[in-house]
Amino acid sequence: MNRDFSLLIGLLAALFGAVLLWAFLGAVLADPGARLADLALELLPRAGMANPATAVLLNYRAFDTLLELVLLFAAILGIWAVGVAHPGFVPAGAALRAMVAWAVPLLVLAAGYMLWVGFDAPGGAFQAGALLGAVGVLLRLAGDPTGGLPGPRAQRWLVGSGVASFVLVGLGLLLAGRGFLNFPAGAAKWLILLIEVAATLAIATTLAAAYIGGRRDPPA
Amino acid sequence: MLPQALYGAAGILLFVIGLWSLLVHAAILRKLIAINIMGSGVFHVFIAIAYRGPAQAPDPVPHALVLTGIVAAVSATALALALAARLEQSAEQDPVHHG
Numbered sequence A: 001m002n003r004d005f006s007l008l009i010g011l012l013a014a015l016f017g018a019v020l021l022w023a024f025l026g027a028v029l030a031d032p033g034a035r036l037a038d039l040a041l042e043l044l045p046r047a048g049m050a051n052p053a054t055a056v057l058l059n060y061r062a063f064d065t066l067l068e069l070v071l072l073f074a075a076i077l078g079i080w081a082v083g084v085a086h087p088g089f090v091p092a093g094a095a096l097r098a099m100v101a102w103a104v105p106l107l108v109l110a111a112g113y114m115l116w117v118g119f120d121a122p123g124g125a126f127q128a129g130a131l132l133g134a135v136g137v138l139l140r141l142a143g144d145p146t147g148g149l150p151g152p153r154a155q156r157w158l159v160g161s162g163v164a165s166f167v168l169v170g171l172g173l174l175l176a177g178r179g180f181l182n183f184p185a186g187a188a189k190w191l192i193l194l195i196e197v198a199a200t201l202a203i204a205t206t207l208a209a210a211y212i213g214g215r216r217d218p219p220a
Numbered sequence B: 001m002l003p004q005a006l007y008g009a010a011g012i013l014l015f016v017i018g019l020w021s022l023l024v025h026a027a028i029l030r031k032l033i034a035i036n037i038m039g040s041g042v043f044h045v046f047i048a049i050a051y052r053g054p055a056q057a058p059d060p061v062p063h064a065l066v067l068t069g070i071v072a073a074v075s076a077t078a079l080a081l082a083l084a085a086r087l088e089q090s091a092e093q094d095p096v097h098h099g
Helices: A003-029 A036-042 A052-060 A062-082 A094-117 A125-141 A152-175 A188-212 B002-024 B028-050 B060-093
Strands: none
Touching: A003 B002, A003 B028, A036 A052, A036 B060, A052 A062, A052 A125, A052 A188, A052 B060, A062 A152, A062 A188, A062 B060, A094 A125, A094 A188, A125 A188, A125 B060, A152 A188, A188 B060, B002 B028, B028 B060
16 A cells, blocks of 8 residues: 555544543543443342443343344354364374363363352453363364364254253243343353353363364365 | 443554454455454443442443353354365365455
8 A cells, every 4th residue: 555545544543542642641630420230230139240340241230231242153164164173283293292182171170260250350251251262273283174173963962052051041931921031030150051051162162163164064 | 430441442452453364365264353453442432431430330331241252253254264274175176266
């Protein structure tokens, strides 16, 4: 691109940044007024968990998170639709293989802990899913072409499990006479744990399969 | 208040750098990296907004949005990379129509 033109774009972008900064500082320095945080923290005892971020994700804004999982599902369907995975990796050296043999069990353990601790402290399905997805990336880098993932059919079930469990729990609550994803205070923790386990597996499979970057089987 | 303002300003700086790179560079990989830098800037601003002073707990709502946003951004980038790889593949096979 023309040098003058890119300078002009830089100038305009800087101006835009100045406007954003002005708005941000205005919002931060001014009295914040009433925020959702107060409501979120106040209702925490009824949400079934002590970590407000998990409560926002899976209780107050559960519908939002359901759509987030739908987005992940759509992305992996797109990746699988676009093409077949390249076998693009070289066999790993002995040091990397030894490191992976140590790191993978620890990462799986850490993911399980992260999922469980998400009720009381920072953690939850998305962090645990990212850790488990990293296991797939590591295994693939260390020379396992499948990235530790099961066969294509099981992968499809795993990828869909997050959305499916969310919708099934929501429909179950609907049948029980409550709103869609309107959790009762007593059972909220266990219903949400069910969703979170499925969501963790779905996120991990999606991320690892996205790293592989295509279908493994040639189109039938 | 100052760390919060600096953190948010750094986020806006990242956003602007990413925006400039997105508009100026033609290569699709550079555009993708630029969009991701813009996204990181937005996450920075969200985290800065969540801070409510040392006396109060941070606002969990922007935290939760960033949490899901990171995973969504990664998977959207993966889809974009898959599309870009396919685009390159078809350009190699049919240079007249895609070159």
